[in-house]
Amino acid sequence: MKKIAFALSLLMLSFLIFACASSPSVYDSRLEKFQTATAEEILSQMTTEEKIAQLFVICPEQLEPKSLKKASRKFSSLLQKYPVGGFIFFGRNLENPAQTRAFLSELRDKSLLPPILSIDEEGGRVARLARSENFFLPKFRNMDSVGRTKDPENARGAGQIIGSYLATFGFNLDFAPVVDVNTNPDNIVIGDRAFGSEPESVSDMAGAFLSGLHSTGVKGCIKHFPGHGDTKGDTHLDYVAVTKDWEELKKCELIPFVKNISSADCVMVAHVTCSKIDSSFPASLSKILITEKLRGELGYQGLILTDSLRMKAISKNYGSDRACVLAFEAGNDILLMPANFYKSYEAMLEAVRSGRISMARLDESLLRILHFKGL
Numbered sequence: 001m002k003k004i005a006f007a008l009s010l011l012m013l014s015f016l017i018f019a020c021a022s023s024p025s026v027y028d029s030r031l032e033k034f035q036t037a038t039a040e041e042i043l044s045q046m047t048t049e050e051k052i053a054q055l056f057v058i059c060p061e062q063l064e065p066k067s068l069k070k071a072s073r074k075f076s077s078l079l080q081k082y083p084v085g086g087f088i089f090f091g092r093n094l095e096n097p098a099q100t101r102a103f104l105s106e107l108r109d110k111s112l113l114p115p116i117l118s119i120d121e122e123g124g125r126v127a128r129l130a131r132s133e134n135f136f137l138p139k140f141r142n143m144d145s146v147g148r149t150k151d152p153e154n155a156r157g158a159g160q161i162i163g164s165y166l167a168t169f170g171f172n173l174d175f176a177p178v179v180d181v182n183t184n185p186d187n188i189v190i191g192d193r194a195f196g197s198e199p200e201s202v203s204d205m206a207g208a209f210l211s212g213l214h215s216t217g218v219k220g221c222i223k224h225f226p227g228h229g230d231t232k233g234d235t236h237l238d239y240v241a242v243t244k245d246w247e248e249l250k251k252c253e254l255i256p257f258v259k260n261i262s263s264a265d266c267v268m269v270a271h272v273t274c275s276k277i278d279s280s281f282p283a284s285l286s287k288i289l290i291t292e293k294l295r296g297e298l299g300y301q302g303l304i305l306t307d308s309l310r311m312k313a314i315s316k317n318y319g320s321d322r323a324c325v326l327a328f329e330a331g332n333d334i335l336l337m338p339a340n341f342y343k344s345y346e347a348m349l350e351a352v353r354s355g356r357i358s359m360a361r362l363d364e365s366l367l368r369i370l371h372f373k374g375l
Contacts, residue, residue, distance in 0.1 A: 034113060039370035042113070043363060050112065051366050052348045054085040055328065055335050057116055057305070060093060060107070062341045069095055071106050079110050082345065085369055086116025086173075088337060089128060096134045097169065104170035114373045116334075118173040121166060122193055123158050129165065137165055143178065143205070147195030152208035155195065159212020159220070167216045175268065177209040179222045179256035180229035189236070190229050197229075199255035207260050214263075219372075222260050224270035224307060225294060226283055227253025235271035235282075235313035245276040246293065258298060266303035266372065267294065269332065271313035281330070282313060285323065290331035303372045305334035315339040321347030328357060333365040 034042050046054075060067045063082065064075040071079075087107060094100045104117050120126050124142030129135050138161050140146065146154050159177070166174055181202050182194035195205035206222065213220040226249055231240050244253070257267070269284045277293075278286040284306045294300050306327050309315065314323045320339040325347055327335055338344035351357040 030112065034375075037375075039367055039375040042370060042375060043366055046366070048352055048359075048362075049349065050083055051362055052345060052352065053082045054113065054366060054369055055333070055348065056084045056338070056341060056345065057086040057088055057118060057334055057336050058084055058341050059090065059337060060087050060103075062337070069093055069099060070103055071110060076110050080112070082341075083112035084115070084341075085113075085334060086118060088118045088120075088175075089171075090120075091128050091132055094129060094132060094135075100129075100169045108170070113370070113375070116173050116373070117171050118175060119166065119171050120175045121162050121171075122176040122178055123162055124193060126193060127162075129169070130162075142192035143195050143209075144182070144192035147201060147205050150201065152204045155205040156208040156212040159209040160215055161212075163213040163216030163218040166218050171218065173219045173221065173265070174213055175221045175223065176213075177206040177220060177222065178224070179203070179206045179260060180224060180227055181253055181256065182229045183252065184230045187229060187231055189231070194229055199252050203256040203259040206256050207263065210260060210263055219265035221266045221268050221305075222257060222264045223268035224272075225257055225267050226270070226272075226274065226289060227257075228270045228272055229253060231272060235307070236311045239282075239313055239317065240272045242272045242274045243276065244274070246274075249274075254298075261298060261300050264300075264302065266305055266334075267300060268305055268307055268336075269294075271307055271311055281326065284309075284314065284332070285318070285326040285330050287330045295331060303333050303368050304331060306332050306336050308337040309335060309344075310337050310339040320344045324348055325351045325356070328361075328365070333368050 063078050064072055066072045067075040107115055107117065119128050121129055122143060123140035130137040130139050140158055146158055162174065178190065178193045179202060180190045180194045181199045182190050182197050195202045210220045230244065230253065231242060269290060271282045271284050273282045274289065278288040283289045290304060294304065309323050309327065318326065321343045324335045324338050324344040328348065335344065352362055
């Protein structure tokens with residue numbers, strides 16, 4: 001009898017192992033189901049935790065430190081628990097063409113929903129791929145030199161070239177073009193990244209660059225709202241002030257945003273503090289500038305995201321968790337690169353559970369994110 005019982009136990013164990021190995025996981029089943037569902041259907045089936053995770057675009061290593069250039073096994077399990085909205089890549093993540101294609105493909109395959117795969121590839125000194133010696137890609141001196149030609153077709157060509165190689169590697173969002181108007185000669189952060197110092201010309205060039213990107217299937221982002229061109233300081237380091245009021249900004253800095261707002265896939269908000277508009281918060285945390293001005297007065301209803309929240313203007317003065325809650329309350333949809341992802345995620349989750357952030361407000365951003373992803 002003992003032998004029979006032992007044999008039956010082995011049989012049952014074998015059956016369980018086989019069943020676990022051969023039947024798809026709940027996660028895999030949802031992956032398959034979400035591929036054919038509408039945005040509204042997907043939203044109705046998402047948990048609060050999944051919704052919160054979708055708000056974040058982070059570096060791969062922020063989820064798991066060992067996943068700098070390749071997804072580890074631990075990374076895969078963490079991505080199931082924290083299905084973030086997407087990833088941003090820097091030179092440190094990109095070793096060579098083969099590794100880059102494989103890494104991005106792996107992230108697409110492992111994500112619950114199509115991930116945003118983004119990069120800063122402006123052309124010039126901010127070009128994560130083109131500046132790497134391992135990629136052998138076309139290089140642009142800077143966008144200022146393109147702007148000086150006064151021919152938008154040159155900007156369109158730049159967008160097409162950059163978009164073409166980004167699409168080849170698997171990127172779907174370029175954090176470009178810069179639509180700041182470079183009116184301050186002492187500006188240390190924008191300078192030749194801008195198309196020039198004349199708002200109308202910058203508008204035309206940026207619009208053409210966007211058109212070039214779009215022709216390759218890559219989305220673009222106009223930045224840095226409401227304008228970082230007339231500043232001296234660097235928000236990577238600390239507080240930076242803009243001294244113009246709203247009416248003054250409308251005469252210069254805001255012109256390229258207004259003229260390209262209908263074709264922009266998303267708008268990135270700067271960490272500059274517009275003291276005559278909202279002296280309490282930098283633009284990226286300001287409900288006045290994002291909800292009242294950008295969405296209300298300018299009528300933009302697309303995706304809005306913060307500049308990197310690990311920049312010192314934010315992380316030094318607000319901390320990672322508080323900054324994310326404030327940024328979302330201000331009207332941002334995407335929270336880009338907080339200093340501490342896990343701490344920020346928990347803070348957002350607590351804000352929703354406590355009722356500080358309503359489910360209706362959360363769903364509003366989720367629908368924008370899902371539509372942005374083509375769902």
